[in-house]
Structure formats: C-alpha cells, structure tokens
Amino acid sequence: MRGAGYPFLMSSQEIQVQMPPDLDPVYSNMIQLAFKDDEFTFLFLHQIPGTNQARAKAVISISPRHAKSLLAVLGRSMAEYEEKFGALESPGERKEESVSTTLSGYS
Numbered sequence: 001m002r003g004a005g006y007p008f009l010m011s012s013q014e015i016q017v018q019m020p021p022d023l024d025p026v027y028s029n030m031i032q033l034a035f036k037d038d039e040f041t042f043l044f045l046h047q048i049p050g051t052n053q054a055r056a057k058a059v060i061s062i063s064p065r066h067a068k069s070l071l072a073v074l075g076r077s078m079a080e081y082e083e084k085f086g087a088l089e090s091p092g093e094r095k096e097e098s099v100s101t102t103l104s105g106y107s
Contacts, residue, residue: 026057040067 028044045054
C-alpha cells in the first residue's frame with residue numbers, strides 16, 4: 001500500500017508514518033559500518049554475485065543513542081523471528097581482512 005500511513009511503535013507510543021508514494025524498497029546484501037563520537041553511519045550495499053563489486057544503495061547516519069536502540073530492537077526482532085521460523089545459524093567468524101569498517105570520503 002504505497003502512500004498509506006503505517007503505525008510503528010517508538011518509545012511506547014504509536015506514531016503514524018507517512019510513506020511517500022514514490023519511495024521504492026531497497027535490497028541490500030552487505031552493510032559497511034563506520035562511526036565517530038557523535039554518529040554511526042551505515043552504508044547499505046548490493047554486492048554483485050560473481051564479482052568483487054558492490055553498488056551503494058543507501059547511506060544512513062544515526063546517533064549513538066539511536067544505534068544502541070537499534071541493536072536492542074534487532075535483538076528482540078531476531079528472537080521473535082527465530083521463535084516463529086526456527087533458529088538461524090550464525091555466519092561464524094569472518095576473516096579480519098574481509099571486514100571493512102572504513103567508508104571512502106567519510107569524515
């Protein structure tokens with residue numbers, strides 16, 4: 001339902017979110033993260049299969065307080081997901097050289 005309002009719970013209050021009719025969903029299969037003292041920045045990417053290339057899809061910056069809230073919400077949501085659909089295996093430890101936390105042009 002594009003253009004419709006969607007109720008979301010934030011801080012124990014329900015708010016009405018207006019979704020612009022031209023807002024398209026974005027698919028991301030990779031995220032890079034950078035942070036500094038006053039913000040966390042997420043770079044959502046789509047890694048192109050079979051290549052060493054990825055396309056940036058969105059850049060989102062939030063405060064450290066909101067990042068902490070996001071962590072809690074993701075934890076609760078994952079627990080609910082696994083309760084409904086079954087436990088997911090952790091991807092395991094990634095090799096340090098394959099993990100990047102630096103965004104080019106980020107200050």
